[in-house]
Amino acid sequence: MIVRPHRPADDEQLYQLTRLAFGGPREPSGPEAFWSHRTEGWRGLVAEHDGRIVGSLKVRDYRQFFGGVAVPMGGVASVAVDPHARGQGVASALLDTALADMREHGQVISALYPSAPALYRGRGWEQTGDYQRATLRPEMLALLPKPATRPTMRRAGKEDLPALTDVYLSVASTVDGMLDRATEAFQPEEALDLDVLDVVPGPDGSLLGYLAAQRPDGDKLVCEDLVARDGETGLALLASLARWTGIVNEVSLRIVDPAWWQLLVALPVLYEVVNHPWMLRVVDLPAAVTARGWPAATHLTSFAVDIEVADEHAPWNSGRHRLVCDAGQVACEPGGSGAVRLHARGLGPWFAGSADSAMLRRAGLLTGDPVDARLLDLLTGAPHPCRMADSF
Structure with a gap:
């Protein structure tokens, strides 16, 4: 073969x-x-x-x-x-x-949606984040608070595509795991073919938020994106979904922004959320550390953590490395004592911050000095949820 x-x-x-x-x-x-x-x-x-x-x-x-x-x-x-x-x-x-x-x-990293988790775990990927859809009746959204003022909404045109991207990035860049949708794998103009692409205009030609959805045959509205810069705009977009009451029986809502989902859509009834977990793998550890942002590092005093990685299928990752946090920057250098030992499967959840060292230790993916391991958590702010709003 x-x-x-x-x-x-x-x-x-x-x-x-x-x-x-x-x-x-x-x-x-x-x-x-x-x-x-x-x-x-x-x-x-x-x-x-x-x-x-x-x-x-x-x-x-x-x-x-x-x-x-x-x-x-x-x-x-x-x-x-x-x-x-x-x-x-x-x-x-x-x-x-x-x-x-x-x-x-x-x-330098790789993600996938696993149909056969054991296969991918055997090659170093590990479950790290979620892609979620909620199924709601539109009248449930009518129970939410209304925005203080009802903003003007209109259908987006081709000239709005750069502003749509800006709104999306204003949210996505703050949520670990989201894609930037800026590579050739994406064609932004395809959004114009959606049945619903409504925007909330802001000052100076900017946009405060947008709603993108499809209306397939049947009694369902499939919402692909609901993105807002602020809570009032988020409530306005949710209110627009509530106005589908009597027209459709079900809204399938892709959860893009955890802010509005957790803090705005707090409904006192049960509803269904379907989760499609995704896995992450670190492909090239030193390069991945260089490429990532480390906002917590600006608030930390200088330190180093010596790790030893076992990575059979990406042997260039294997061996001893020193993670150095200095003057707000984080780098991965060769060498060190290997005080903390990480399995290849543990690198993805650590890198993303979805699992802390205690979780990785219980899963058998980390061993060694617990004090040094705790420093790894400080770098990523672990544990916290990671989310992706695109499937592939």
């Missing part, structure tokens, strides 16, 4: 392979069903045996916010293996090749 980059000539085989894995019609609906239809923003790998493709994987080009900085991230997706070849190491070989490929392309 060989693992190699995707070629346009692979498209027919890849369509049938991914159809078996994820479902879909036997015959492609058109050229847009093939991998080569759009080549920007991703790279593909295929596993080939005896001249036939038996596995596939995509690495999407993303950037993910941690500490207020967008860190280059490889989004692993479309992992599929032909049924007859499963259990023979095909997916593992694809992932091992992808790790080296991501490092070569400067994607």
